[in-house]
Structures are given as C-alpha cells and as structure tokens.
Amino acid sequence: MNLQVLPKGALVEWIELLSARYRVIGPKRKQEVVQQQPAGDTQQPPREQYIFGELQGAHELELSYPSTILPPKKVFLPQKEELFSFKDNGHQVDLQLDERRTVIFGIHTCDLHAVLLLDQAFSQGAADQHYMARRANTTLVSIECLEPCSENAFCKDMGTWIMPETFDLHLTDLGHEYALEIGSAKGSELLQNLTNIRTATETDYWRFNQVISAKWARFPYRLEADLSELPSLLAISYRSQVWEELGQQCLGCGTCTAVCPTCYCFDVVDEVNFDLTSGKRFRVWDSCQFGQFASVAGGHDFRNSRAARLRHRFYHKFKYQSDSFGLAGCVGCGRCAEACLVNIKPIDVINKLHRKRVAVSGKRQEVMG
Amino acid sequence: MSLPLIETFSTTSAYLPLVARIADVRPLTQLEKLFTIELPGDLSLKHAPGQFVELSVFGVGEAPFSISSSPSRSNGTFELCVRQAGQVTDALHALGPGDAVGVRGPFGRGFPVRRFRGKDLLFLPGGLGLAPLRSLINQVLDERSNYGRVIILYGARHPSELLFQDELTLWSAREDVEVQVTVDRSDGNWQGHVGVITTLIPEVQLYAPNTVAFTVGPPVMYRFVLVELLGKGIREGNIWLSLERRMKCGIGKCGHCQINHLYTCLDGPCFPYAQIKRLEEAL
C-alpha cells in the first residue's frame, strides 16, 4: 500500500488547485431554512443537513458530515437531464454529453459501493452514454467512516463500511492529517502540484492502523440475518404478511427511492416549444413506488398495490440486484429509513422476516423432533 | 450491404432516435392502423420476429411497438400495427405518409425461429396480439418447408376488431395452413365461430410432443389459454408468450418493465412459459 499524508490545513490549497482544473463537488451544509413555528408542542431543534454541492472553497467542505439528503448519484444522473434537443420535427437533433471534468470529495464508502453498482447497471448491455460520459470524467475522493453516521445505517452488515477494491483516492482522518491512499491513475492526477503532501512514515502507518482497527468496534451489526442469507430469506418470504402490513403504512411518496444511492429508475418526457416542431427530450427520476409506474395502456397495472410495490423495492435491493450483479442492491446507508415518514426501515423489515423464518423453522423442528 | 440500425446508437446515445419516414398508413380497424416506416439511407432494421422498436413522435414522446412485418419481407422498411391508446399513439394516428418519426431498436429477444424447425406450430393471437405474431407467421410461411403443421387460431372481441383480414383470407386459402377465427360477440353478418379463443383449442388435434405454441394477447387471455395448452400436453418450454409492460428505455435501464428480476425489454418480450411461470408478476 502506498500511503500519503496530507495535513488538514492543506485542503484549502488543494481545493483551490483543483478548482482551476475541475468542477469540485463535496458535502456541504444545506443552506439553513428559518425555523417555522411548529404546530404541536414538540419543538425539535433544527438539525444540520448536508448535500453534495459545488464548492466555492475548502471552507464549505464538511468532511465529517453524517450523511447527505441525496446521494452522489445525482451528479451522474441528475434529477432532470436533457437527453437531446430537436428541431424541425426531429430532422435536426442535437446531443450534448456532459463531459465536465469533476471531482467529488468526501464520498462515504457505502456511497462508493453504490456508484460501482450504478456503473454496472449503466455499462452493461447497451451502455448509457450520458451516465458513462459523466462517470468517465469524474474522479472520486472517498473517505473512511470512523463512526456509524446514524442508527439507521447498517453498512457493516452489507459489507460496505470499508473501501471497495476499486477507488480513485481514499482519505482517512488521522486527527490533524488525512491518510491518503491512491487507487487509480485518475486519483493520483488530483495530487499534481500539491506541495504539502508527503509519503507516510512508519509512525503514520502505525497511526493509520490504529484508527482503522479502532473503527471495528464502533460499528454494530444490526441485521439479525447474515448478508449471504438475504437472497434465500427473501426467496421464501414473497407471500409474507409483512408486505401487507407495510403496504398499509406506506404513503407511496417515493422518498425512499429518491434518497437511495442505488435507485436509478427514470421516466422520459418530451417538452415541445410553441412552434410544436422543436423541443427537448428529458430524463427525469421516477419511482417504482408510484402508482402508475407499472401500468400499461388499457389500464392494467402489474403492481397494483402499495404492498406489491414496496415488496418489489425490497426484492430489487436485496435479491434481484445481487443475483444479477453479484453486488448487493442495498448498501446500508440508512437514508431511506431516515427519510421515511412512516418509519419503514430495512433493518426492521429484514429482521422481522428473519424472526418469522426462525420461528417457523423452530416450530418445524419441534414437530419433526 | 445495409447496416443494422442498432449499431448507430452505440457511438452517440442509446436514447437518440434515428429519424425515419412514414411511407404508408393503412387503417385496419377503428382503433388500429398499420404504419410502414422507411429507414434513411442504407439502414435496415435486421430484426427477429417478436422484437420491438421504440417509436418517437418528437415533442410528444416515445412508445414500444412490436414489429409486425416479417424480416423475410423487409428491405429498408418495416411495419407497425398501432392501437390508439394514449398520448404517443394518438399523435401517431394523426400522422400521415411523409411525416417524420424517430426509431430506436430493434430491442428485446424475439422468437428463436430456428429452434422451431420441423415442429408443428400453433399460433394463438388474441386481438392486437396478432401484430407481433404476424411477423413470425409470415416468416414461417416464407420458408414453409422448414416446419410441420401451421395452425392459426385467432380471436377478437368483435368482427370489426379483426386485424389483417386480407392476410387472414390469404392464409386460409392456403392448403398448408389451418386457420380458425373466432369472435367473443358476433354481429349480424358474422358467419364464423363465436366464443372466446379458448373454445377453439379443444377441437384441434395435436401431436403435443412436437408442437410449439405461440400466444400473444391480454393478461386475462393468457391465464385461460395456458390451462388449455398445458391440458393438451404441450410442454411448458414449448409455449411462447410475448409480454407487454410499460417501457421507457428499451435497454434495461429505466426499470419500468421489470417482472420480478427479469427485464421485459432485455430478457423478453418473448418468453417460454417455463421461464416465467414461477414469477408472481408475470401474468
């Protein structure tokens, strides 16, 4: 391992250097909104919220953020994205791929795992050039999480709390300095002209190992089933009563899929100009939790209840994606649990299914024994 | 040599349609029209029966349609049979010869025609389901000697909704094709069979082990037809269906067409029953 060390103070210089060559994006504080008067008696203090956004300088960068509202997928797959514009009824089309050179700072390892999964989804078969162009021109600077970001995160269970094999540049907070691992040529390119960086010494390695090993104990396991059991657990739970119960609660608002770093379903819409012969085609985020998502002309809806839609989401995350990509479709970031108004949380759902199975197989053993 | 259309997307964007021209529009029924689409330059669709294209009306949107013409009969043009059902299809019905449309495709898995050589082929289109099967039927008829019996049982709700009536007449006239047509509700002039499509199946004599069945129609129809076909002893792997789903991209990205873990646009739309029978969301 080639470890470099960067004093925290050098971030200012580094981001300035990078800003000359790249669009620099990183976690920053969401601009505060004024506290409206709560209607009830429970006055909650406003919580700090973070988003990935373009940085004006290092002062905006918040590397010790817990989580962001939306994951970094929005950089590669914007909420609303022009696919092409057309004129003269389509006889003239204009396509502009977004090839801005970009650096994203401070991606947590779970989100990095998620980007790798998106890479699979968008490169497999017919590649998605819009995604690929952005991805190819982006360098990711990930950061090691030293503490769980929320009680809803279960990255340790999903194996995403540590760095994946592919990365560009990875930071670990050593207190006054960052340890820096270089994972790719793209990553090392970011270090050009950076003066304040040095190669790690024995002591640095020792400190680094200290920090990493101290991390282990701080992360609890939260799933009662093992990652490897999830596909088989789901395989037998398709008709579980749990889905009906959750379906009753679900608001169908699609918040969970919007905040999910591995959700990428989209809709395609045209917008025409008043001449009716020119316009644009856009891709916009969609959600499998919306009523019309799977309905076809003639009105047949192939997933026509909130329970069925919710179940599809869980199967997609915990079974279908791992079956087809060999990567878990859920990276355990906990965002959906955090954002869900009716408290539908993957940890609870999986544990509930697991307990049911244990109870059933226990009973069966009793009968057989 | 003509170039396959699909290769034109790989260099630019998979979502960028190629501008094609409507060469001809022929009304088939009140709601359905047959569009002949002409590709520009040297391009050819190079499709397999059962595959579909994404057709754009610029400024309105895009929708998937099965290719209705046979690959054996196309040279730079192909046909789509389109039912007026919503935004894109309404707009399409308002277009005429010479108008521009966008085309992407062909997409999906069609019927693996070669595998059916020597087999007896049983076609069971219901209503608009004839659109994709017509492609396969005509291909089979163009290489008729490669196959055993060809039986077509076609059902529509009403005589006025029968598609491709001229072709049905042609097929019926052939010695080597067995055709039966039925309608759910008759009108005064209808001389033929009345009853849902499943009522035709028991009367057909089949050698089940050598029969491959193809059925395309609405979800309710599948349920009943499958019972009959399986009852006849046709193997699950020899019953082919084509499934319709909402679809936006056609290339396995947008997520709309998922049937459990399968993507209709990549893994289908043509499936052998054996592949989907355990999938809750399939039928």
Added chain:
Amino acid sequence: MASIRTSPAPVEIHHLTRVEGHGNIIVDIRNGTILQCDLEIIEAPRFFEAMLRGRPYDQAPRLSSRICGICAVTHTTASIKALESALGVENSQQTDLLRQLNLCAEMLDSHLLHVYMLVAPDLLGAGSIIPLAVESPDIVHRALRMKQVAGQICAAIGGRHTHPITMTVGGFTHLPTEEELQVLLRRLDAISPDIESTVNLFADLVLPDFERETEYIALQKDHGYSLIDGFIASSDGGSWPIEQYRGVVNEYQISRSTAKHARHRRQSYMVGALARYKLNHEKLNPQAKAAAARLNLKPTCQNPFMITIAQVVEIVHFYEEAIRIIGQLLELGIQWEEIAQPARQSGEGVGACEAPRGTLYHHYVLRNGAIAEANCVIPTGQNLANIEADMRALAPQIWDRSRDEITLTLEMLVRAYDPCISCSTHMLEVRFV
C-alpha cells in the same frame, strides 16, 4: 362590453373589462338630468370573514391572501400585522424591511399592470393590450420587462408573487440570500431606462379634464411614504390610530352591490395612489418628485383620472424604494433568525397596509389560537361611493357626446380607480363581542 340602448334610454355598461372582478355601470341621463348613475358590483360574494372564523390563526394570512391575486402580498401583510398585534409578536428590523420590499414589488407589479395593460390602451387608442402588443410591441415588452423584475423580487422574498409562501406571523420561513439580493439590484439597475421611458410615455398622453372635490384618506407616518402601519390621515384634516379605522371607514351596505361602500365625513372619500400622493408627496423619493413635476401632478389635483399619473409617480418612488431597501438589507447583512413566537393565544388586533388601490385593514379577534371574529376593509370598497359620485358629476358634462364616447369615458373613469372587485365583495356587519 357596452350595450347601449337607443336614446333617451340609459347607458348600461355590462361586463366592465380590464378591471379586476365583475362590475356593471348603469347610467340613465335624460336631457342632462341624471336619473340613475350606479356602479353595480355583480361579482359573486366571497364570504371571507365567515371562512376565517374558526380557522387556526396561522391559516388567516394564507386564506386572506386568496381574497385577491393581484394584491396578495398586501392582504397577507395586513393579515399578519393584525395577528401580530393580537398575539403580541415583536418583529425584527429585517422582517420589516423584507415585508416593505415585498410590498414595493407588488406595488410596482400592480401599477405596471394597470398603467400599461389596462389604461394605456385607452390613451393610445388601441382596444387593449393584445392589439397594442401588435402595434407597439416595444411598449408592451418594456412593461413585461419591468413586471418581470417586480415578480422576481416577490419570488425571492415570498417564493412566488401571487400568494406568497414564506410570509408568516413573526417573520419569514425562508430568506433570500445576499447573492440573490445583489442579482435583484443589478436587475433593477438594468430597468432604470424603462422607468424613465414610462414617465415620458405618460407625460405625453392627454387625460380627460375633470375635477371634483372630495376627501382623500391614506396612511401616514412621521418618516417616509407609508406602506405599513402609521396612522390614518385625511386631506380634510385629522388623523387617527389604525385601531380606530371603523370610525373612519363607516362601511354600509347597498342592495345593488355585493361590495360594501364607505363614507367618512363627506358622502364619499378616495383612497389609493392619488390620495397617498396628496397626503405624503413631500416624502417621495427624489426621482419620483422630479417625475411628478414632469407629469404635472400637483398636490392640489382633484382629477380622478390623474390616479393613473399618481401611479406612474409611485412606480418611480417604489422603484427607488426597492433599491434603497435592498441596499439597506445588504448593508445589515441577511441574518438567519428564528421566527418570533406569540406571547399569547388570544387577543384582538388591527393591521393596516397601503395596497396598490388604497388602505387595507384586517381586524381579528382571536380566542385560543383560532380566529373568533374577522373583518376586512378593502380599498375598492372604500372607493365605490366616490366612483359613483364622480360618475354623477361627470355624466352631465359629457351627456351630449356620442354613446361610444360616453361609454368609453365612464369606463375610463372607473378603470382609473383600478378597482379590485373581487377584493371588495365582502361584507361588513361587524359583530365584535
């Protein structure tokens, strides 16, 4: 649309156009004698006071905003001011400045709409804005350009112009950033030539010559041209705290109208741009003063057609005012602040604002956080009696002209007041307990 029966039958103008809301003019003049001269308000009654009853107080500004889409900011502000006075809420200076800025922007937007789109076509001899857009596109584009900036100010402060989102009791739920304010400043700067051209355009137009003495009422403040608060002042002398508004407006009901009328000491009085100008002209900003001189508007003016000119002067004034307030906000720096909380849940309060068309009052009694009683006094309601009095004075002077001309002149008179009819269809019976 005007449908006129053959002489000597009455002139009836049904379906008054280019005003907000539905009204008819009915004039019956025979041989120079007026038999009838009424402005009939036929807008459906809205019943806002009844709907306000029982609502949680924080819904009152939202609901009252829907009284009028054109002066939504003013209704919202007056409603909030009434609530704050009832609940004992103290505001920050920043909140006050932002509210004033938003009111300036609404004043600009509304006056621009009125002078360019509703009045100018008459004066320029174009049927209305649509033909005007064909004949003089530059004039229309200029108006749209300026209106757009006014709308952008409203959007930055309130989220949108019609029915502002962020304005609430105790402050704002969202604040513009300093960058946004800088951008607005630049945009205001860019329309400076348009403001000047507006003055020039109206300086060249000829308005009907007609005068009638009446009483003028507007809010007044010791410093500055009052928009919010202050006291009620009359051109006949005297001033009253806004809580005593009922002694000033004396609303009464007449059968032919779903709107209430008002009178103070005379049979009628006028509120709005001309009244404000007459009472507060020394406090206008410098460019506005210069514009008044250029437009020949005098504090002694008694011509209701000159309301339009007073609006043009106010366009200049509020344009300057917007720049001044943004400057002040930038100087102070936008501070993130908590929304001020009420000191109590019951009480009574009156809020008053200058709407584009005149003084607006909201008056509520609150019990346990809900509205128990509500009364809103709307500018157009206050002007109605004065409009009719003007019509009665004007009609005999023009009765010998052609029917078309009579119609047009009377319509122009009513339109000069910029009546906001859907606002004014409300009631009055106040049953404060």
Added chain:
Amino acid sequence: MTVSTKPKVAFFDFTGCEGCQLTVIDALQTHADLLSAVEIVQFREAMSERDEDYQIAFIEGSCSRTSDEARLKAIREQAQIVVALGACAHLGGVNALRNWQSSDDVRRYVYGQGGKLYDSHKALPIQAIIRVECFIPGCPIDRNEFVNALKALLQHRLPRLPDYPVCAECKLNENECLFMRGIPCLGSVTRAGCGAICPSFGACCEGCRGLVSDPNIGWLRAVAVEHGLREGGFEAASRLFLSHELMESEGDRHGKH
C-alpha cells in the same frame, strides 16, 4: 406535428381571486411566443374585445351561485375543450371552506340581514356543473404547468397530471422534510406538479393541488399526531383546499353504508 390554424382561446372567471389569470399574464414575461401560437378572443381582466367563437375555454374560479351555472353551461356548449384553471375551478378552492357552514349562517355573518339578497350556494368545482377535459391545479397555477398544458392542447392531446405526491418533488429539491422540524405537511397526499414550492420555501404544503388518486390519509394523520399536531389540527390544515374532496369522499363512505 403542426396545427393548421391558431386555436381561439378564451378566459373566464367565476368565484376566485383572479390570481390564476394573473399568472397567465405573467407567463407572457417568459413565454412571449405564446401570443403567436394562440388567438386570445376573451380575457376580461386584460382586454375589452370579446368574441364568442372559441375552441378552448380556460375557466378560473369556483361555481358558487345559481346564476353561474347557466354561464358555465353556455361556455361548455361553445368550447371543444374546457380547462379548469386553478384550485377554485378544480377543487372549489378556498371558497369551499364555507361549505362546512350553512349558507344562511355564512350570509348572515358577512352581510347581516341583507345577506338574503345574495344569490349563493355551496362553492363547487366547475366539474360539479359541467364536463371538464383538462385540469391545471394549484393556487395559484404553476406558470410552467400552464404553458406545458397549453402546448399539449395545441398538439391535440390532453396534458396528464402526475399521480404521485408532492414529497417526491420535495426530495428532488433536497429539502429537509418539514416533519423533521415538527411542522406537519400535506405533501404526502397532495398531487405533485408544483415542484414542492411551499416546502422548498420552508412552509408546509397545504394541498392546493388536490389529493393523489390513492392518498393514505389515515397514516398521514397518525404521523402528524406523532409529530405533535394537536387534536383536530390535521382536519383544520386539510380543509383549506381539500374541503370539497374530503366532503365528497365522506359522502361516498356514508352513501355506501
């Protein structure tokens, strides 16, 4: 697709604040080319010319008195397409708040003894009186949605409303959910399309665009209570714009039993 002639459009107003028409006028600031695509033949708020020959009628305001009904029906006779412009026309708007009180009461409170003179009944969406092809929701309407709807109509198709809740758009804007700050919001049962403008400016969604087709009101109420909303507070909040829809669905339920 091209259209041969400019369609004639007319604007009408009933019980409302004219804020939606004003939004239409404001749309000209950013879409001046609108005027080249249609011929406006009636727009009382902005013009005097009037022509009774039109194909598309935009109707603002709710129907709140008997005399409005005939006018609505006459418009329906003439127009090929009737568009409900804004919450008042679409849902009855804030006007429907008074439907919870008896008409006599309401009249008496506002106009005293003279109240009897006024022709007025419950405030209804125009759909309660005439057939409506197209809805542009919102109080006021969203300028872009209006422009897009008009374009769709020019393309001879009916614009389609989103059938998912405001929360979806709220998330796209990366807002912190207002519930997390103790502010109850109707976003999760309200039809999207406004870009979640209210939550994005720190205020709760008030439901001005009407309910989605499958609203989970029961659970939202529970969530609101869990987040500290007082007894009855949810009802009070939802009545501002949803009065008519809620009364209808209540009526349905009683009707069934």
